Amino acid sequence: MDPNSPSGIYKCTKCGNEETHVQGRSFAPCSKCQNNDWKLVRKTK
């Protein structure tokens, strides 16, 4: 996913795993299922 996506908690659309993303950092695939499609759950600062 785009590293410039807003910072927040993202949920893997495939397995439901939640991970934190910080804007500007690389957006790694899901650590559990390697899926690379995330849904924003909650934005953080």
Ligand SMILES: [Zn+2]
């Ligand atoms: Zn996953």
